[in-house]
Amino acid sequence: MNKAAFILEQGKVAERLMEKYSKDRRLEADRNNEPVLWAKDAKDAKVLVKSFMLDDNFKIDFLSDLTAYDNQDGEDGEKRFVVVYQLYSLEKHIRIRVKAAVDLNESAETITDIIPAANWLEREVYDLFGINFTGHPNMRRIMMDERFVGHPLRKEYPIKQRMGFDDNVQFHLGGHELHVDNTLLEDGSPADTQNRATALPEGGK
Amino acid sequence: MSKDGSSFFYPTLLSEAAKWAQKNSLWPMPFGTSCCGIEMMSTLSSTYDLSRFGAEVVRFSPRQADMLIVAGTITTKMAPVLRTIYDQMLEPKWVIAMGACSSSGGIFDTYSVLQGIDEIMPVDVYVPGCPPIPEGLIHAIIHLQNKIDSGMDRKPAERPSHEDAMNAMTYRKSIADIKADFTITQDYVKQQQSLLDSLKSKEEIKK
Amino acid sequence: MSPKTNVHTLQDFYNPNVLINLGPSHPAMHGTLRVMCRVNGETIEDAACEIGYLHRGIEKLGETKNYHQWMVYTDRLNYCSALNNNIAYAMAVENLMNITPTERCQYIRVICMELSRIIDHIICVAINALDLGAMTVFWLLYHWREEAYTMIESMCGMRLTTTYARIGGMSYDLPDNFLERLWKFCEEMPKALDEVEGLLSSNRIWIDRTKGVGVITKEDALKYACTGPTLRSAGIDHDLRRDRPYYMYPELEFDVVVGSNGDVYDRYLIRLEEMRQSIRILKQCHDRIPMGPLWVNDKRVQIPEKMDVYTKMEVLIHHFKIFMEGIDVPPGEAYTCVEGPNGELGFYIVSRGGPKAWRMRVKSPSFMLFQAFEKTVKGGKIPDAVAHLGSVNIIAGELDR
Numbered sequence: 001m002n003k004a005a006f007i008l009e010q011g012k013v014a015e016r017l018m019e020k021y022s023k024d025r026r027l028e029a030d031r032n033n034e035p036v037l038w039a040k041d042a043k044d045a046k047v048l049v050k051s052f053m054l055d056d057n058f059k060i061d062f063l064s065d066l067t068a069y070d071n072q073d074g075e076d077g078e079k080r081f082v083v084v085y086q087l088y089s090l091e092k093h094i095r096i097r098v099k100a101a102v103d104l105n106e107s108a109e110t111i112t113d114i115i116p117a118a119n120w121l122e123r124e125v126y127d128l129f130g131i132n133f134t135g136h137p138n139m140r141r142i143m144m145d146e147r148f149v150g151h152p153l154r155k156e157y158p159i160k161q162r163m164g165f166d167d168n169v170q171f172h173l174g175g176h177e178l179h180v181d182n183t184l185l186e187d188g189s190p191a192d193t194q195n196r197a198t199a200l201p202e203g204g205k
Numbered sequence: 206m207s208k209d210g211s212s213f214f215y216p217t218l219l220s221e222a223a224k225w226a227q228k229n230s231l232w233p234m235p236f237g238t239s240c241c242g243i244e245m246m247s248t249l250s251s252t253y254d255l256s257r258f259g260a261e262v263v264r265f266s267p268r269q270a271d272m273l274i275v276a277g278t279i280t281t282k283m284a285p286v287l288r289t290i291y292d293q294m295l296e297p298k299w300v301i302a303m304g305a306c307s308s309s310g311g312i313f314d315t316y317s318v319l320q321g322i323d324e325i326m327p328v329d330v331y332v333p334g335c336p337p338i339p340e341g342l343i344h345a346i347i348h349l350q351n352k353i354d355s356g357m358d359r360k361p362a363e364r365p366s367h368e369d370a371m372n373a374m375t376y377r378k379s380i381a382d383i384k385a386d387f388t389i390t391q392d393y394v395k396q397q398q399s400l401l402d403s404l405k406s407k408e409e410i411k412k
Numbered sequence: 413m414s415p416k417t418n419v420h421t422l423q424d425f426y427n428p429n430v431l432i433n434l435g436p437s438h439p440a441m442h443g444t445l446r447v448m449c450r451v452n453g454e455t456i457e458d459a460a461c462e463i464g465y466l467h468r469g470i471e472k473l474g475e476t477k478n479y480h481q482w483m484v485y486t487d488r489l490n491y492c493s494a495l496n497n498n499i500a501y502a503m504a505v506e507n508l509m510n511i512t513p514t515e516r517c518q519y520i521r522v523i524c525m526e527l528s529r530i531i532d533h534i535i536c537v538a539i540n541a542l543d544l545g546a547m548t549v550f551w552l553l554y555h556w557r558e559e560a561y562t563m564i565e566s567m568c569g570m571r572l573t574t575t576y577a578r579i580g581g582m583s584y585d586l587p588d589n590f591l592e593r594l595w596k597f598c599e600e601m602p603k604a605l606d607e608v609e610g611l612l613s614s615n616r617i618w619i620d621r622t623k624g625v626g627v628i629t630k631e632d633a634l635k636y637a638c639t640g641p642t643l644r645s646a647g648i649d650h651d652l653r654r655d656r657p658y659y660m661y662p663e664l665e666f667d668v669v670v671g672s673n674g675d676v677y678d679r680y681l682i683r684l685e686e687m688r689q690s691i692r693i694l695k696q697c698h699d700r701i702p703m704g705p706l707w708v709n710d711k712r713v714q715i716p717e718k719m720d721v722y723t724k725m726e727v728l729i730h731h732f733k734i735f736m737e738g739i740d741v742p743p744g745e746a747y748t749c750v751e752g753p754n755g756e757l758g759f760y761i762v763s764r765g766g767p768k769a770w771r772m773r774v775k776s777p778s779f780m781l782f783q784a785f786e787k788t789v790k791g792g793k794i795p796d797a798v799a800h801l802g803s804v805n806i807i808a809g810e811l812d813r
Contacts, residue, residue, distance in 0.1 A: 097747065
């Protein structure tokens with residue numbers, strides 16, 4: 001595919017987005033001419049992702065990235081954070097970006113049930129920005145220590161604010177909730193033996 | 206004495222013999238976390254060949270190693286792990302801080318990076334560079350060998366105790382203090398915001 | 413056995429609830445990765461991965477340093493292929509500013525990217541083989557990696573952390589005898605690949621250790637958004653160099669290598685073949701690279717010639733402004749990605765104007781791959797997990813950022 005055909009394809013995507021999805025929503029183009037669709041709220045973002053996956057014009061099947069940024073200066077509306085979904089289609093090679101504004105006390109909607117790849121990405125956003133994703137199977141810190149206070153990628157977090165931990169000289173489990181059943185049966189054999197093939201639900205819940 | 210007069214025996218002090226053995230068989234425990242780890246691998250590989258200096262027997266078990274090469278950034282999350290490994294090593298033991306990050310934190314002066322491993326353990330040789338070229342690491346090992354040979358090695362008693370290291374790893378600030386800081390910053394942000402708002406409203410009135 | 417008498421029976425060894433901790437300091441864990449496994453005998457029944465042992469706050473630094481300063485940090489993302497990161501980042505900022513580099517610059521960038529792809533694949537294949545006990549491959553391939561490193565050193569003065577690219581151009585032009593050296597490298601390096609293939613590809617032990625091991629199926633690869641060789645090994649024909657072309661790639665001939673089984677063996681074969689394809693691209697670049705200007709003619713980003721800085725007043729001021737204030741990037745945002753050695757490497761930059769980014773996001777392939785690893789390692793044996801981890805090539809610097 002050469003570059004011209006490629007721009008044409010992206011143009012078609014924008015047209016289609018315009019006619020079907022842009023009602024009550026803001027449609028923009030970024031500096032690469034890729035469409036950016038602002039969802040009405042965090043719940044709407046999930047609806048959009050779902051409908052893009054079902055739409056034959058887009059055939060979105062791939063989550064390139066999920067991240068957020070701090071909107072402290074208020075350039076992108078009233079709300080404090082913006083959650084960004086980078087969607088991609090492996091078949092049509094098109095990109096759509098969905099954005100949803102989330103306020104300080106609001107929580108976003110998880111898309112782990114549609115695209116499992118979002119699992120760690122949402123945890124990362126939670127860790128670094130403090131945005132909660134409702135319905136996420138395992139919402140806890142991923143990068144920083146469990147006992148870390150604050151969310152470093154927020155603009156007000158001082159970059160040199162360090163924190164050390166004195167009492168975890170031993171390897172601590174880091175909050176891993178691996179399902180371990182240590183109860184023994186009457187004959188002394190482990191209780192879980194009959195059930196050993198049962199895998200844990202997603203994310204080690 | 207053998208028939209041709211050459212000696213089998215060299216009279217020497219036991220300590221000298223021990224030094225000679227120690228300096229020529231430095232078994233490294235490689236603790237490579239990032240870029241420096243890749244250069245450390247280069248040092249061990251065919252072109253640079255660290256075995257020429259008796260230090261090629263890489264031991265991933267700290268119990269069998271006498272030289273800890275810390276190659277790469279150490280984060281606050283990793284620091285207790287590193288200290289555990291250091292504590293597990295047997296005396297005599299030496300530490301090389303390879304690269305800017307493990308020496309001083311390097312370019313990463315951020316919320317999660319330990320500013321030099323000497324906060325949690327004594328260091329014998331620092332290697333500058335980001336990352337140091339393999340010759341740099343080889344030079345550090347030769348330097349360490351000379352140090353052992355000349356008896357500049359620290360006595361065990363002079364090493365910081367476990368408690369000292371633990372104290373270095375404790376909170377720079379207690380969590381309560383940091384939480385207080387947060388409320389302060391948030392209040393501050395609100396204050397600034399209200400100031401801005403009042404300024405804006407004043408301007409609007411002027412118009 | 414009753415719990416009172418402390419006699420161990422054979423049944424104890426079939427306890428399905430044994431926890432094994434691999435890492436973060438473990439020879440097979442490549443740096444700072446950590447996997448907690450619940451094993452039954454030798455079979456992994458469940459795994460949980462812990463990351464963040466190398467989280468250095470690079471994204472936060474991107475908001476406090478100006479665009480040129482942050483170039484240095486891109487080296488430390490995927491330190492096995494630093495050139496690739498440099499160029500991807502430069503490309504991201506250039507897209508924000510609507511700058512297209514000159515043709516010579518684009519060719520140099522393609523050469524750099526392919527060279528770093530070869531280095532990265534060498535590390536992956538050699539270390540994977542080393543983990544599985546085949547040491548000869550390590551010695552063989554590292555010789556050529558050193559040769560590539562000395563070539564890179566002659567380009568920019570540093571072996572590993574290059575910082576070669578600049579926004580709008582490259583820091584230096586290619587050195588005098590570089591192209592001859594490159595040609596020699598392209599001629600002789602495939603011989604080492606042939607040798608490795610002779611040692612491994614039909615080796616009974618290697619096949620037993622890798623075939624059918626660490627399988628990431630097509631569905632899993634899509635579900636967990638794997639990219640790069642891992643995606644292609646699962647049978648999905650996708651390569652950003654061809655599908656969303658950038659720079660000179662549409663004009664260069666190369667094949668996209670696709671596997672079918674998604675196992676360790678396929679990934680190994682794909683990496684070997686990709687190295688050959690990279691060499692093919694390098695040879696074409698060697699033939700076609702034009703003379704001409706290296707820098708774009710755009711005063712916003714162009715770093716002036718050093719001779720002019722010393723002799724002309726205006727140029728001195730310009731130089732001072734670029735380095736003290738930084739370049740002024742217009743407000744807006746862009747997501748730019750390239751096909752890195754391990755997969756899609758993307759930079760999502762939100763600019764509010766001025767010399768610093770408002771948000772600097774690095775989309776790293778390793779992050780997704782490690783997530784997929786956590787899910788697909790279940791059901792295998794522990795030694796297989798080591799093979800699996802080595803073959804997807806997870807780089808901790810890029811994973812944790």
